[in-house]
Amino acid sequence: MAENKIFAGARVRRIRNGLSLTQTAMAEALGISPSYLNLIERNQRPLTVQLLLKLASVYKVDLDELQGEAxxxxxxxxxxxxxxxxxxxxxxxxxxxxxxxxxxxxxxxxxxxxxxxxxxxxxLKDLSGLLSGQGHMAALSDARLPMDEVREVFENRPHYFARIDEAAEAFHAQLSATEDSAAALKDWLRKEHGLTVRALPVHVMPDLRRRFDRHSMRLFLSERLSLQDQLREIAMEAAQIAFPEAIAADLDQLAFSTSEARRIGRFELARYAAHAIMMPYGAFHSAALRAKYDLDVLSARFRVSFEQAANRLVTLQRPGVSAVAFFLMEIDHAGHRLRKAGAQGFPQARFGGNCPKLNIHATFSQAGQILADRVEIFGGGEFLVLARTIDGPRANFQERIRRTAILIGCDAAHAPETVYGEVPIATVAGGTACRLCERQGCLARAEPPVTRPLGLDEMVTGLSAFDFQ
Incomplete structure (x- = not known):
């Protein structure tokens, strides 16, 4: 210690300031002059062994803290x-x-x-690729987050998992014959695995949707959740207990690159499995055809929410027993895209989903109402699209409710097969996204197209703030 000079002025100053001491007061306690302490704090004098020991005894300072380096x-x-x-x-x-x-x-x-x-x-490295790729998602950089990888995998494949659907149908057949799915699942969990389900008030579990206590074998659900969302949480737990091998097999097929992405992917597949239990493939497929894909009818028949029925509708692509190929998108008030899914992969190239004229944006002003449109995409393609808001967990007084909107659509050629195509509906002239759309005179245009030069004629003003040639 005598051979190595210790300059720790900044650390001595932090100790002094932390104790709200003046240099004079500390110098007096250490038995040195204020001017000498000032030199120490400015690293113009080293700490001696005697001063180190004095600091340690007077101020209870760890010697390692004074001798160490950052x-x-x-x-x-x-x-x-x-x-x-x-x-x-x-x-x-x-x-x-x-x-x-x-x-x-x-x-x-x-x-x-x-x-x-x-x-x-x-x-941001791939921004130019995202803007110029005609709607195709460019390969993301190696620094992408696990959630980005999961979204990319799920959004660019058919949203149908054969092993899970088959296992869910077989499991549903074992449940008690009752119209109350929640009661049947609770009964199975209790009898087969000694697991009970209990809803807790908000003040007891304020920040969680669910919690599984392995010691007491109880599944706790938040009272914030609707009855349909509580049912989904129960079904998720049952699926992971009843057929984990099927979930693991379909998860392996997705080949995620990290353990964190795999964990998120497993949660998404458990959610898929819950819908498959609540709405078994065969029964839901038959009901969807008979009801001509009327989501209100399907929601009532299976005692599920509109959002759950819409999610299940996009999964009806079993080989030989398929249905209309629907795709789905969910956004929030700010326009953030939360989720995409589609029977044949979301038709990004032809549909996009970023056009401000889509009814999914208008539905926030008409909460709870289904809006139906035909969308004619610039450059080719026409789609039947339905949009409706969905509410999240119940909010406390003076707490804003979490409200998002779902768009579910299909190629307009299939519109006559649905109940929504039986009546005349408005046709909207839209596009994939403003930066990729060259439609002239669009009142809703938010950005100029990257494919055309801007119009700079001072003598002419178009309908849009982003006129182009």
Missing amino acids: SGSVAQLREMFADPLLAGELPGDQELIEVAEAAPNAATGILKLYRAYREQSSR
Whole structure:
């Protein structure tokens, strides 16, 4: 210790400031002059062995805290300043050490900001590809999040999982013959596995939808959930107990690259399995054909929500027993796309789903009402689209409810096969997305197309703020 000089001015200053002491007060307690303490805090004098021991005894300071270096922060700061954007800014490591020593919290904040910059930079690399790919999703960078990978996999494949559907039908046949699916599932869980289900009030479980206590073998559900959503949570638990092998087999086919993506994928497949139990494929397929895909009728017949029936409708693609190929999209008030699914993969190239004229945006002003349109896409393609809002868990007083909107659609050629095609409905002239659409005179245009030059004639003003040639 006598051979190695210890310069720890910043740490001594932090100790003093933390105790709200003046230099005079601390110097008096340590038996040194205020001017000498000032030199120590400015790293112009090292700490002696006697001062180290005095600091430890008077202020109960850990000696390791005074002798150690912020090596971890220095290494991370060194890596940050090796970035080409910052290379050459510092001649050596001395300033990095001073920053890490004198202001460790600020150093941590700088590192967090740099990591956020790197992540956003990686995620924006493919922006030009997304805008110019005529609606096709470009390959994302290696830095994508696990949730991004899961969404890409589920959105670009047929939304039908044969093993899960077959296992769910077989399991449903074992349940008690009753119209109350929730009662039948609860009875099976209790008799076969000693598991009971209980709904808890909001103040007991304020932040969770569900919680499974393995010790007491109880499944707790939030009272915020509707009866249909509670049923889905019960069915998810039953599916993972009754046929985990089928879920695992279909999960393996998706070949996720990380364990986190696989965990999220397993949850999505459990959700799919719950719908398959609540609405067995054969029975739901027959009912859908007879009802001409009337979602209100299907919701009432199977005692499920509109959202659950719509989700099940897009899965009816069993070979030899298929139905109209529906696709689905869900967004929130701000226009964030939360989910996409489709029997043949979401028809991104022809439909897109980003046009502001779609009825999914208008439905927020008519909550709970189904809006039906025919959408004629610029460049080819016509679709029948239905949209309706769905409400999330029940909110407390003065808490805003979580409301999203679902769009479910199919090729307009299949409209006569549905109840929604039996009456005349409006035809909307839309597009895949404003940046890819060249429709002239569109009142709803929000961005200019990337494929055409802007019109800059000062003598002529078009209907849109983004006139183009």
